[in-house]
Amino acid sequence: QSNNAPSSYDPHDIKITGYLQTQFQQAQSSGISSFSGGDFAENSDNRFIIRRGRLKIDRVDKYSSIVFQIDATQNGINLMDAFIQLQQPDHNELRLTAGLFNRPFGYSIVYSSGYRDFPERAxxxxxxMPRERDIGAMLSYQPLKFLTADLAVVNGSGLYARDYDSKKDIIGSLTFKFDSLANRKLQLGFGASFYKGSVRNDxxxxxxxxxxxxxxxxxPLNxxxxxxxxxxxxxxxxxxNSRHWGATTxxxxxxxxxxxxxxxxxxxxGPVASQSFTTQPATDLYLRNFTGYYLLFxxxxxxxxxxxxxxxxxxxPNNKVKESQIGVAANTSAGDIKFSTLGYGLTYLVNPRVKLTAYNERVINAPAQLDNYRNDIRDDVFTLRLQYRW
Amino acid sequence: QSNNAPSSYDPHDIKITGYLQTQFQQAQSSGISSFSGGDFAENSDNRFIIRRGRLKIDRVDKYSSIVFQIDATQNGINLMDAFIQLQQPDHNELRLTAGLFNRPFGYSIVYSSGYRDFPERAxxxxxxMPRERDIGAMLSYQPLKFLTADLAVVNGSGLYARDYDSKKDIIGSLTFKFDSLANRKLQLGFGASFYKGSVRNDxxxxxxxxxxxxxxxxxPLNxxxxxxxxxxxxxxxxxxNSRHWGATTxxxxxxxxxxxxxxxxxxxxGPVASQSFTTQPATDLYLRNFTGYYLLFxxxxxxxxxxxxxxxxxxxPNNKVKESQIGVAANTSAGDIKFSTLGYGLTYLVNPRVKLTAYNERVINAPAQLDNYRNDIRDDVFTLRLQYRW
Amino acid sequence: QSNNAPSSYDPHDIKITGYLQTQFQQAQSSGISSFSGGDFAENSDNRFIIRRGRLKIDRVDKYSSIVFQIDATQNGINLMDAFIQLQQPDHNELRLTAGLFNRPFGYSIVYSSGYRDFPERAxxxxxxMPRERDIGAMLSYQPLKFLTADLAVVNGSGLYARDYDSKKDIIGSLTFKFDSLANRKLQLGFGASFYKGSVRNDxxxxxxxxxxxxxxxxxPLNxxxxxxxxxxxxxxxxxxNSRHWGATTxxxxxxxxxxxxxxxxxxxxGPVASQSFTTQPATDLYLRNFTGYYLLFxxxxxxxxxxxxxxxxxxxPNNKVKESQIGVAANTSAGDIKFSTLGYGLTYLVNPRVKLTAYNERVINAPAQLDNYRNDIRDDVFTLRLQYRW
Known part of the structure; x- marks a missing residue:
């Protein structure tokens, strides 16, 4: 389920896996900004789309492995993963990854969209971390079965970019995983991560x-x-995993x-204003202190x-300003508005490869002193998705 | 030979098939609009091109199948098919298709270009229906061996688009096929289709x-x-199929x-003026009553x-106006001109996978009262194509 | 090692091969023009990039073969090779290649980047010949084991183009190869080539x-x-191949x-000014007599x-003008400046599939009478590359 690994570490010649997600979506109004598969077209409040079309090719031997993944949708075909991994067969606690891989930050970034219960990341x-990936090198160390440490150096400019500045960014994480506690009924994982980078002001x-x-x-020094x-x-x-109620996560x-x-x-x-850059931003930068979290049940x-x-x-995006002050406090803009999303839905496993998901999202913004944002925007989205994993 | 199916419905793990078409073309003059592989460059009346480079990956089991096809040419790489099919193994007369697939309209749209005798669709x-495909869902019902009914809901904006409006389009077709009449010498197929959609006026x-x-x-209501x-x-x-003369179709x-x-x-x-839209058209729409047909021997x-x-x-494109009136009758333009194409050629099956085709097309337009269209345009095209199917 | 061939001519069903090159590069200054993987971004003097991500699919039988190769990097996914080969099984000295293939000119153009010792072509x-490929047809004749003659007709506009003019270009080459001289210790190859084409002046x-x-x-005739x-x-x-010192090449x-x-x-x-065109150049053409060579040890x-x-x-690019006269002699520009590159480095074969390369390039230009070119530009590049071949 980790994107930073081949389909399996058992030695194998070329293997093709992947998944396809096709969906119908109904938005509350036309042309909304959305994190449920991208913005809607100006005059459209519903659509069929290919959300993800992944083809992963990998190969593994004792010392090294390679992963190559593309994403093909109506928006085009792009490289998603392209990395080489090296390990010593007798010391497989140490692993080097080089190329284009998922940033080793936290849990959801690295977790495959083909296995996630929920349609999208928070x-x-x-x-x-738009599109999750960056280009660089990573050292992973697993001294104990339940503990992994990752340290990566990356461009900082993401998936589709040669770097636009000369500074590299550092990412580190520590992950604990206990797969069989309480008589194999309980699984527990937790971790902590940091990202230390920079953006060049032009x-x-x-x-x-x-x-x-x-x-x-x-x-002038800026x-x-x-x-x-x-x-x-x-x-x-x-x-x-309850004997009576099934799995609770x-x-x-x-x-x-x-x-x-x-x-x-x-x-x-507004949502684009605080998104990480893939090219040199041309206008003045705004430094914001942000907070975010999710709870998934x-x-x-x-x-x-x-x-x-x-x-x-x-x-x-800006936890220093009260929502009611946005538009009044100096230089604040729609880029400072806080959004909360409450989602609920059902999945049905048609068979081990096919999953049907119905999911509704209530997207809520607190009123701000800005035109178009004085009330909650009508930007809820309902998604009906069919997924095939192979 | 149907594009809306895997390479075979026999259960199989991942299978790669495809075909490559490379060709030399000679046009009657430089820079012509052409439906024989796209317009010629402004100063070019001949060219080598990769016409189609298809790679199809599919997988089939008892209950479900998946098809993934890309097209790679000098113009770029694009997704061509990406659909999931579900069926009940004991009631395989009913099948659901979801994703990106060929519009189930008529015969030639759904018929694979890798199997067609003639180089291009009419x-x-x-x-x-440019590029044949759209995104949506389709229900297929085959109550009798010789009868199939298809009903699809699609965006209406084609292959490379998230929908640009909120209305969906409906496509339906009824297909009859008799594969072994007259002592297996005769095959007969026929069908009827409808398309019921709309385009948003901006x-x-x-x-x-x-x-x-x-x-x-x-x-203002428009x-x-x-x-x-x-x-x-x-x-x-x-x-x-004659014992003496071979097959006649x-x-x-x-x-x-x-x-x-x-x-x-x-x-x-002119040819672009009546082409179906992939994005919201920005200018005033023209509603035209059109007629088209082909005969292939x-x-x-x-x-x-x-x-x-x-x-x-x-x-x-416009069967209400006489060609001689185009340019005179109010608001008519090159978008209303009728074109006929007479093509003739030969194919040679080098081996079961390799086919050589030589084909010449006489493209004729009736004179209109418009500059550049007062006579038949010199837009004939000769094509020499080599195809490999695998 | 030839790009104009399948992975092997032994008959086989679909086979997937390829290679991935990921690298870190340090330039002497930001934003330089570079032939070591492309220009650096304006404010960047170092970067991680996916240099090449190749996926090659081929199939070979007695009479025919097909090769399909794509390149996937952060810059996008593109078709690299797409050709059909036909041969008579009993006269395999004659072979027809049609489609998109490497121009049969000289040695380094056709030699695969997955096998080359040095990171880049000269x-x-x-x-x-940017990106090495063009679209057309080629006849290859190998009358003797050590001699091959190639003759090709191509668009002249390269990999990503339908032709922009009506003239085709001709390429021919003669290649001699002796694989086991001096008791199998010595291998010798040599050849000669010509390219005869044209560019349309607009x-x-x-x-x-x-x-x-x-x-x-x-x-007006121009x-x-x-x-x-x-x-x-x-x-x-x-x-x-020395018994003591290993191979010397x-x-x-x-x-x-x-x-x-x-x-x-x-x-x-400057470097772009004399690069071959993929589209019709819009401005006045300059005819230059150029010379180039490389020595690789x-x-x-x-x-x-x-x-x-x-x-x-x-x-x-212009061997008629002295470097010291560039900027003074009429109509000379940075497009006429001569560049020399001295490179040195080490490769380490981690295992048969994995290669690590460290390579430094000193790029030298003689001073010219032009701003920015009065001294040697600080455009040296160091590359650390990891390659996996599969």
Whole structure:
């Protein structure tokens, strides 16, 4: 279920796996910004899309493995994973990964979308680590069966970019996993991560928080300055397998830190304003302290093929400003608005390869002093998804 | 030979098939609009191209199957098919298809280009259903061995698009197939189809026919109105296998209906003006009543590996206006001109996988009262194609 | 090791091979033009990139074969090879190749990047034949075990283009290979090639050399004129396998001719000015007489898994003008500057599939009378590459 691994570490020649997700979606209104498969077209409130079409080719031998994955949808075909792994066969606690891989930060980024119960990753992770991947090198160390440490150096500019600056970013994580506690009924995992990077400012000015709004810092020295992009996070997963009620799973993850972004403007929507950059941003940067988290609850329906899902996630791009002050406090914009999402739904495993998911998301924003944001936007989304995994 | 099926319904693990078509083409003049593999570059009247490079990956089990197909040429790599099929093993007359698949309209749209005798689909089908595919869901019902009914709901915006409006389009077809009549010498197929959809008008005006030209309808209510896109069609295929003369095949298909398009302009060529849209058209729509058909005749040359081909097809984008009135009747443009194509050629099966095709097309337009269209355009095309199927 | 062949000519069903190259690079300064994996971003002097991600699918039978190769990197996914080969099983000295294949010119163009010791092809070949491939047809004739003759007709516009003019280009080569001389210790290869093509001039003027600078030729007849693009080249490869010292290899190749290019300008860098075109150039052409060559020396380090590499290559886009006159002589520009590259490094074969390469390149330009080129540009590049071949 980790994206940073071949389909299996048992030595094998070329193997093709993958999954296809096709879905119908109904939004509450046309043209909304959405984290449930991307924004809707200006005049469209419903659509059929291929959400993910993955083809993974891997090969494993005693010393090395390779993973190659592409994503093919109506939006085009792109490389998703391309990494080489090296290990000593007798010391397989140490592993080097080089190439394009998932950032080893937290739990949900690395967890495969082909296995996740919920349709999408939380808004905060789609914002700070869009498309999950970056290019670089990673050292993984597993001294004990239940403990893994990862340390990676990456470009910081994501999946589709050669780096746009000269500074590299560092990612580290510590993961604990206990697979068979309480007579094999209980599984427990938890971990902590950090991201230490920067974004290059291209202008002579950038903005920092003055408590409620932003103040402008201007100096010739600011052109080319690398502003901090630092996150830290924690996560926990608990699964209990009851003889009567089936499996119950609770997953939670928290992340906080400093994110360089820009201001929302007529050409930059609120959600895009604090999204991590894939190219050099041309305008003044805004440094924001953000917080985000999710809680995901899955309950198998009495040992049937049905699972009930309830999820809740929050992303507050700027935890220094009150929502009611956005638009009033100096230099605040739609890029500072907090969003919460309450989702609930059902999955049905048609067979081990085919899964049907119905999921509804209530997306809530607190009112701000900005046109279009004085009330909760009508941006809820219902998704009906069919997935095949092979 | 159907594109809406895996390489075979016999249960199998991942299987890779495909075909490659590479060709040399000579046009009558440089820079012509062409339906024989796309327009020629402004200063070019001949070219080598990769016409189609298909890689299809599928997997089939008792209950479900998956098909994934990409197309790779000098123009880029794109997803062509990505669908999941579900069926009850004991009631395999019913099948659900979901994802990106060929529109179940008529005969030639769904028929694979890797098996077709003639190099390209008829102009009318390339115009009303460019790239054949759309995203949605389809129910297929085969109550009798010789009868299949398909009903699909699709975006209406084709292969490379998330939908641009909120209305979905409906496609239905009824197909009859008799594979072994007259002591197995005769094969007969026929069918009928409909397409019931719409295109969103983005302006306050659209144009309708007033008998010979177009009149403009203006009202604030027209902005956002969904104009009818309705087709109906019929088709027939006859094949006779003679002991002496080899196989003789005749295929014919007819389609008529209402197509929302735009006017031809310096930036929009005539053929593009009535092509179905993949994004929201920005200018006033023109509602045209169109007619199109093709006749295709294939004769095996006395049980050799040669086949002689003769094809004729017609597309009249606007059957309400006489060609001689185009340019005179109000608001008519190059988008209303009728084109006929007479093609003839030979195929040679080098071996079961390799086919060589030489095919010449005479493309004829009736003179119109428009500059560049007062005579037949010099837009004939000769194609020499080598195909490998694997 | 030839790109114009399947993974093996032994009959086989579909086979997947490929290789992945991921690397870290450090440039001497930010934003440099580079032939070591492409230009660096404006503010970046180091980067992680996926240099090549190749997936090759082929199939071979007695009479025919097919090769399909894609390249997937952070820059996108593209078709690299797509060709059909036909041969008579009893006369396999004759072979027809049709589709997208490597231009049969010289040694390094056709030699696979997955097998090459050095990270990149020489600057001259990247300039005159970018991405190595073109679309067309080729006849290969091997009358003797050690002699192959190739003759190809191609568009002349390269990998990603339908042709932009009506003239085709001709390529021919003669290759000699002796694999087991001197008691199997010595391998020797050599060859000669020509390229005879043209580039269409779109304006009424083009420039030719007047000895030191360029003079402008203006005439209405020049619009649409096809200017000569003619190359000829020679190459030699020697490998000696010593019982004590391991393998020693020396490879050298030379190419000279006439290349139509454009002038360097604020929007066209010097290296791009003489690069072969993939689309119709819009501005006046410059006809330049160029020379280029490389010398590559590889020494296995005493039968270990290490190889020492030393390479030197030169590209002089305009061998009629002295470097010191560039900027002074009429109409000369940065597009006329000569570059030499001295590279040295080490490779380590981790296992038969995995190779680690460390390679440093000193890129030298003679001073010219142009701003930014009065001294040697700081454009050296160090590359650390990990490759997996499968």
């Amino acid at each position: 808004r905060v992770f789609q914002t700070i 202008t002579e000015s950038f903005y920092t928080s003055d408590g409620s709004g932003f103040i402008k810092n201007t100096s 052109a080319g300055a690398n502003l901090k992009r630092n996150y830290f996070g924690g996560n926990i997963q608990i699964q209990y 609770l997953k939670a993850e928290f992340v906080s830190g400093t994110q360089p972004g820009v201001a929302a403007s007529p050409s930059i929507t 899955t309950q198998q329906v009495a040992k049937t093929k049905f699972n009930a899902l309830v999820g809740y996630d929050v992303y507050d | 102009r009318v089908f390339q115009t009303i 302006t306050e005006s659209f144009y309708t026919s007033d008998g010979s030209g177009f009149i403009k309808n203006t009202s 902005a956002g109105a969904n104009l009818k896109r309705n087709y109906f069609g019929g088709n027939i295929q006859i094949q006779y 005749l295929k014919a298909e007819f389609v008529s209906g209402t197509q929302p398009g735009v006017a031809a302009s310096p930036s929009i060529t 294939t004769q095996q040359v006395a049980k050799t590996k040669f086949n002689a081909l003769v094809g004729y097809d017609v597309y009249d | 600057r001259v070949f990247q300039t005159i 304006t009424e003027s083009f420039y030719t050399s007047d000895g030191s600078g360029f003079i402008k030729n203006t005439s 619009a649409g004129a096809n200017l000569k693009r003619n190359y000829f080249g020679g190459n030699i490869q020697i490998q000696y 020396l490879k050298a190749e030379f190419v000279s001719g006439t290349q139509p290019g454009v002038a360097a300008s604020p929007s066209i860098t 590889t020494q296995q380090v005493a039968k270990t898994k290490f190889n020492a590499l030393v390479g030197y290559d030169v590209y002089d």
